Amino acid sequence: MQLADSLRAVVAQRLLARRTGAGRVVAVEVLRVTHAVGALIREKKTARIANAIQAGKREGMLPLEKSLADLVRAGEIDAEDARRAANQPESLAMYLAR
Numbered sequence: 001m002q003l004a005d006s007l008r009a010v011v012a013q014r015l016l017a018r019r020t021g022a023g024r025v026v027a028v029e030v031l032r033v034t035h036a037v038g039a040l041i042r043e044k045k046t047a048r049i050a051n052a053i054q055a056g057k058r059e060g061m062l063p064l065e066k067s068l069a070d071l072v073r074a075g076e077i078d079a080e081d082a083r084r085a086a087n088q089p090e091s092l093a094m095y096l097a098r
Contacts (some may be wrong), residue, residue: 007033010035014064015086025076027085029064032056050088052086075086 010031015024029035030053037052053061068082069092079096086092 001042004033004038007031007038007041012064016071016081016085018076019078025071026065027067027071027082028088029053029061029063029067029076030060032059032061034059054091063091063095065091066095069098070090072096 010033012029012031014027014070016027017023018025031049033041034052034056037049037056040046040052050063053063055061061086065086069076070076072079072082073096082092083089083095087093
């Protein structure tokens with residue numbers, strides 16, 4: 001209950017090797033705790049938060065898979081590295097197909 005009431009946002013990062021081999025690049029996931037996300041936390045339905053992130057673009061949310069797909073399209077990382085880093089490889093495939 002306290003977590004749902006006090007949490008405002010969560011930013012998660014994954015560092016991946018650059019395609020060129022020179023250094024690393026960051027992929028991010030952003031969760032903003034909206035009223036709906038707070039309710040999911042309070043009701044212990046945290047498995048549904050991933051869906052809320054995908055649907056929360058207007059609230060400033062960003063799924064990890066979208067960030068990974070953007071990095072693949074920009075030539076920063078390999079698609080295989082993105083697939084290994086993804087929480088939901090099927091979502092990554094959807095973003096890459098767009």
